[in-house]
Amino acid sequence: MEGRAQNLSHVLRLLMGLVVLGVLMGLLMAGLAIPAIGAGGSVANSSVKAFNDLPSEFAISPLAQQSKIVDSSGKQLIANPYDENRIVVPLKSISPWMQKAQIAIEDSRFYEHGGLDVRGFTRAVVSNFQSGDVQGASTLTQQYVKITMQENALRRDDEEAAQAAVAKTYTRKLQELKYALDVERNFTKDQILTGYLNLVYYGDRAYGVEAAAQNYFGVPAAKLTLVQSALLAGIVQQPTAYNPVLNPKQAEARRNTVLDRMQALGMASAKEVAAAKKVKVQDMLGNRKPPKGVCQRSSEPYFCAYMMRYLEVSPQMAILGKTPQERLKNINQGGLTIRTTLDMKLQAATLKELTRAVKIGNKSNLGAASTIIEPGTGKVLAMAQATDFGDSELNLNTDQKYGGSQYGYQIGSTAKTYALVTALESGMPLDATVNAPSASPDDPYTFYNSEMKDKCGTGPEGWRVGNDYRSGGRMSLYQMTTESINTAFAQLTIDLGACKVHETMTRMGVHEGSGKPVDQAIPSVALGAATVTPITMASSYATLAARGKYCEPSPIASITTANGKEIKVPPASCKQVIRPDIADGVNQLLQGPLKERRGTAEGSWDFSVRPAAGKTGTTNNHNQSWFVGYTPQRAASVWIGNIKVANKSGKPYTLNGKTFNEYGYKAKVFGGTVAAPVWEQIMKAATNGLPVVKFTEPSAAVKNGNYQAIPDVTGDSVSTATEKLEAAGFKVKVGGRVDSTVREGRVAGTSPDRRQAKGATVTLQISNGNSQPVVQQRPRTQAPRPTAAAPSPTAVAPTPIPQPTTAGPGPKPKPPKPTKR
Structure with missing residues (x-):
C-alpha cells in the first residue's frame, strides 16, 4: 500500500x-x-x-563597478576602489572563446530562444514535479535577471529582497521568466550576454569575466584562450566547488565537461579540445593576480591610503555623501574616475632621493618622508616615504585622520620661522637686532618664568638653552636665522610673547598629527619641541611662498561619474593669514640658511638658477632632522629621523653615528647634513621646467618697521633714564651691570641701543664702574650648525617623546670648519 x-x-x-x-x-x-x-x-x-498580474517591466541598473583613482595626467592608474572585484568591459573586449564557452555550458540555444528555452523548460517542469523540487532550466537571460535583482537589492542594503531574488519558489521563477521575456524584447542578445559576463561571480572574489581573467591568469578577458575560457565558464554553476585554486581536480573535471560540450556544438574542434584537456589546472594559474586590499595592490600605496581616507572624511568631499559609509559605498560601487593632483614623475623622483639617503627595510630605525605642495592652491604634488607598506601602513607624512600618527615628529629649528613672522608683524624692522644670551653646549643659559610675558612659559626651575658653539650678543634677525642661534630665538620669542608666536603657528596651519594645536610651552613654540607631520610643515611654509595665503592640502583635481559627468569639487580652503609684505620680509630672511657661507644649509641650493628659502631643523639629542623649504611655485618638507624615537626605558635615540645609504656614515647629524641635500635634489625635480620666479622685494614699511629712536640716556641715573624712556612711549626694565667708563650706578647704555617699537621694552644696562667700555659679544668663529635646545621637563610638548632637561652633546667651540645642520 x-x-x-x-x-x-x-x-x-x-x-x-x-x-x-x-x-x-x-x-x-x-x-x-x-x-x-x-x-x-x-x-x-x-x-x-x-x-x-506580475510586474513585467525590468529595470537594469548600472553594475556596481570599480572606481579609478588616477594621477594628475589622468593616464596612470593609482588604485581601483571596490566592494566587489569587478571591472566592466564591452563585449568586444571579451574573447570569442569565452563567449562561446559560457553559452555552451549555460544556454546553448541562447541566440535562438526569446528568453525561455521551451525544450529545457519542459524537461525541467516534468522533472521538478516528479521529484518535488524547484530547479534548473534557466536560460542565460533568466540567470541574468535573477543575479541583477540580487545585485540591485544588495546595493540597496536590502538583505530580504536579495534572498527573495534567488529563492527556490514557483512565484519567483514565474516573475523571473516574465522579466526575462521583457529583457529579450528591449535588449539585443549581445547586450544581454555583455551584462551577464560582467555580472556573474567566478569565485575567489572575482566578479565579472575581466576581474576573473586577471585574478586566475593575469591576462585581460580579451586574451582568454580556449582552455582558460572553458575553466572560467565552468566555475559559474558552483563558484566554490569549481574554484581552481581551492579545488583543482573538480575544476579540471568541470572544465573538460565544458570543452566536450563546445566540441559537441561545433564551437571547438576535436583537436583543439584534446590539446586543451592536456593542460593541468595548476599550470594555468602561474601568472594569477589575486585581489588584494585596494591600496596593497596600488603602485603608490601610501598615497592611495591617504586618498581613500581623504575621500571618506574630508569636509571637502561631502559631495560624495554625508557619512564616511555613504561616501565609501559611492566610491566603491559608482565607477567614478577620481583624478588626483599627484605628479607621478615628481613622485618617482622624490622616492628615489629619499631612498638614496634611507634604504627601505633598513635595520637602523631610520625613516624618511617628504611632501610637496603647490603654494596658493594646496595641491599635493608628491608624497613619498622610505618604508615598506607591507611592513607598516602608517603614513609618516600625514595626520592621524588620514592614516598617519597622532603626533608626527619634533620639528626642531623649523619652528623659528614663526617667531620671524610674529616679529615683523609686531613692527620690528627687517634689520632689527636681538641681544642673545651667551651659551654653549656645556654652558647653557637659563631662562626663567619671571622673564616671560604671558602664560606660555616654562617650569619653575627654568628653561636651559644651549647653542652648538659659544655664541651670543647682539645679532640681526638675518644672522640669527642664517646661523640658527637658539638663545637668540629664545630671547626673541620671550620679547614677543610666546603665546603670540603660538597664535602665528596656529594661523599658519601648524598642528599635531591629532589635529590639536601644538603645545603652548615655550620650548615647543620657540625651538620646536612640538610634534608635527611633513605634510603640515610643507603646507605651512607654502603660506610664505604664496605671500601669506594658507591653503589646506588637497589631493583632488576632479571627479567624473561612470557616464562621464563631472562632479563639481569644491576648491581647497584658502585664506590670507599673514600680510603679503610680511611674507616677503620673512622670505628674505629665510634665504640666509641656503645662501650664506655660515648658513645651516649652505651649499644646498644654487641661487644662480633660481631663488629659494627654507629652514633646517634638528631636535634634541640629534633625534630627528628636517629641512622645509620653498620657491614661489613649490614647497617641500623633508624629514629624516628615527622612526621609533626612544628605547623602552625612554632614552631618545640619536642619528649620530648612523650610515645614510649613499650619503654614508655621519658622526654628527643636523638638518643640513642629509635632509637639506635631499631636499635640494627633490626641489630641483619639482621646479624643473618651471619659469624662474623671484620672491617679491619687501616693502619699505616692512624694512623700516614701526620702530622709533630711543632717547640717549647714557650717564643718566636709573630714575631719570626711566622717565625719559617712558615719556617716549617705551616700557623700561633694569638689566645687569656691565663694564663702562660711565660712573658706577649710572646708565651705561640700553638694549636695544638705537630703535625699538613704541610700547616695547628697553633694558637699561648699569655701569659697574670698571673702565672697560660696553662690548657686544658677537661670535666670528666658523662652527657647526646648532640643534634645537632642550625643553624643560615641566614644559614639554604633550607627546610620548621623552624630553631631556639639557641640550644634547654638541661639537667643541671653534672647530676648523662648519658642519651642516
Whole structure:
C-alpha cells in the first residue's frame, strides 16, 4: 500500500506539472497579452490571471563597478576602489572563446530562444514535479535577471529582497521568466550576454569575466584562450566547488565537461579540445593576480591610503555623501574616475632621493618622508616615504585622520620661522637686532618664568638653552636665522610673547598629527619641541611662498561619474593669514640658511638658477632632522629621523653615528647634513621646467618697521633714564651691570641701543664702574650648525617623546670648519 501511495503521489505531481506547462505554453503562444481563457479549467484561468498580474517591466541598473583613482595626467592608474572585484568591459573586449564557452555550458540555444528555452523548460517542469523540487532550466537571460535583482537589492542594503531574488519558489521563477521575456524584447542578445559576463561571480572574489581573467591568469578577458575560457565558464554553476585554486581536480573535471560540450556544438574542434584537456589546472594559474586590499595592490600605496581616507572624511568631499559609509559605498560601487593632483614623475623622483639617503627595510630605525605642495592652491604634488607598506601602513607624512600618527615628529629649528613672522608683524624692522644670551653646549643659559610675558612659559626651575658653539650678543634677525642661534630665538620669542608666536603657528596651519594645536610651552613654540607631520610643515611654509595665503592640502583635481559627468569639487580652503609684505620680509630672511657661507644649509641650493628659502631643523639629542623649504611655485618638507624615537626605558635615540645609504656614515647629524641635500635634489625635480620666479622685494614699511629712536640716556641715573624712556612711549626694565667708563650706578647704555617699537621694552644696562667700555659679544668663529635646545621637563610638548632637561652633546667651540645642520 505504501508503494502505491508513493506512486499515486508521483503521478499526481506529474499531471499537475503537465497542467502548469500547458498554461505556460499557452501564455507564451499568446505573447503574454491574452485574457484569462480556458486553458485547463479554473486552475488554468487563475494561473493566467496571476501570471498577467506580475510586474513585467525590468529595470537594469548600472553594475556596481570599480572606481579609478588616477594621477594628475589622468593616464596612470593609482588604485581601483571596490566592494566587489569587478571591472566592466564591452563585449568586444571579451574573447570569442569565452563567449562561446559560457553559452555552451549555460544556454546553448541562447541566440535562438526569446528568453525561455521551451525544450529545457519542459524537461525541467516534468522533472521538478516528479521529484518535488524547484530547479534548473534557466536560460542565460533568466540567470541574468535573477543575479541583477540580487545585485540591485544588495546595493540597496536590502538583505530580504536579495534572498527573495534567488529563492527556490514557483512565484519567483514565474516573475523571473516574465522579466526575462521583457529583457529579450528591449535588449539585443549581445547586450544581454555583455551584462551577464560582467555580472556573474567566478569565485575567489572575482566578479565579472575581466576581474576573473586577471585574478586566475593575469591576462585581460580579451586574451582568454580556449582552455582558460572553458575553466572560467565552468566555475559559474558552483563558484566554490569549481574554484581552481581551492579545488583543482573538480575544476579540471568541470572544465573538460565544458570543452566536450563546445566540441559537441561545433564551437571547438576535436583537436583543439584534446590539446586543451592536456593542460593541468595548476599550470594555468602561474601568472594569477589575486585581489588584494585596494591600496596593497596600488603602485603608490601610501598615497592611495591617504586618498581613500581623504575621500571618506574630508569636509571637502561631502559631495560624495554625508557619512564616511555613504561616501565609501559611492566610491566603491559608482565607477567614478577620481583624478588626483599627484605628479607621478615628481613622485618617482622624490622616492628615489629619499631612498638614496634611507634604504627601505633598513635595520637602523631610520625613516624618511617628504611632501610637496603647490603654494596658493594646496595641491599635493608628491608624497613619498622610505618604508615598506607591507611592513607598516602608517603614513609618516600625514595626520592621524588620514592614516598617519597622532603626533608626527619634533620639528626642531623649523619652528623659528614663526617667531620671524610674529616679529615683523609686531613692527620690528627687517634689520632689527636681538641681544642673545651667551651659551654653549656645556654652558647653557637659563631662562626663567619671571622673564616671560604671558602664560606660555616654562617650569619653575627654568628653561636651559644651549647653542652648538659659544655664541651670543647682539645679532640681526638675518644672522640669527642664517646661523640658527637658539638663545637668540629664545630671547626673541620671550620679547614677543610666546603665546603670540603660538597664535602665528596656529594661523599658519601648524598642528599635531591629532589635529590639536601644538603645545603652548615655550620650548615647543620657540625651538620646536612640538610634534608635527611633513605634510603640515610643507603646507605651512607654502603660506610664505604664496605671500601669506594658507591653503589646506588637497589631493583632488576632479571627479567624473561612470557616464562621464563631472562632479563639481569644491576648491581647497584658502585664506590670507599673514600680510603679503610680511611674507616677503620673512622670505628674505629665510634665504640666509641656503645662501650664506655660515648658513645651516649652505651649499644646498644654487641661487644662480633660481631663488629659494627654507629652514633646517634638528631636535634634541640629534633625534630627528628636517629641512622645509620653498620657491614661489613649490614647497617641500623633508624629514629624516628615527622612526621609533626612544628605547623602552625612554632614552631618545640619536642619528649620530648612523650610515645614510649613499650619503654614508655621519658622526654628527643636523638638518643640513642629509635632509637639506635631499631636499635640494627633490626641489630641483619639482621646479624643473618651471619659469624662474623671484620672491617679491619687501616693502619699505616692512624694512623700516614701526620702530622709533630711543632717547640717549647714557650717564643718566636709573630714575631719570626711566622717565625719559617712558615719556617716549617705551616700557623700561633694569638689566645687569656691565663694564663702562660711565660712573658706577649710572646708565651705561640700553638694549636695544638705537630703535625699538613704541610700547616695547628697553633694558637699561648699569655701569659697574670698571673702565672697560660696553662690548657686544658677537661670535666670528666658523662652527657647526646648532640643534634645537632642550625643553624643560615641566614644559614639554604633550607627546610620548621623552624630553631631556639639557641640550644634547654638541661639537667643541671653534672647530676648523662648519658642519651642516
